[in-house]
Amino acid sequence: MMKRETIEAVITEMASLQGHELNGRDRLMVRNRVAACLAAKERHRQRMDAEPYQWRKPERVRR
Structure with a gap:
């Protein structure tokens, strides 16, 4: 991945x-x-690399 400074320098030079x-x-x-x-x-890369979400039924609450 390109560095932020490099991208900024290219845009200003262009x-x-x-x-x-x-x-x-x-x-x-x-x-x-x-x-x-x-x-x-x-953020997008982190979402794509995350484990798939698996819903689990909540355990019964003791009263």
Whole structure:
């Protein structure tokens, strides 16, 4: 998996190649969106790797 810094650097470089100059707000938006995307990807991976859920009937409560 690619590192966060690498992805951010590629996005900013592509923007500069297309003639866009990113200000601080734009760079913050790029950092936040890349971080959110990678976090979602990690959550999805954890869900896919988890054991399948198996419901069990609750044991009888003693009174």
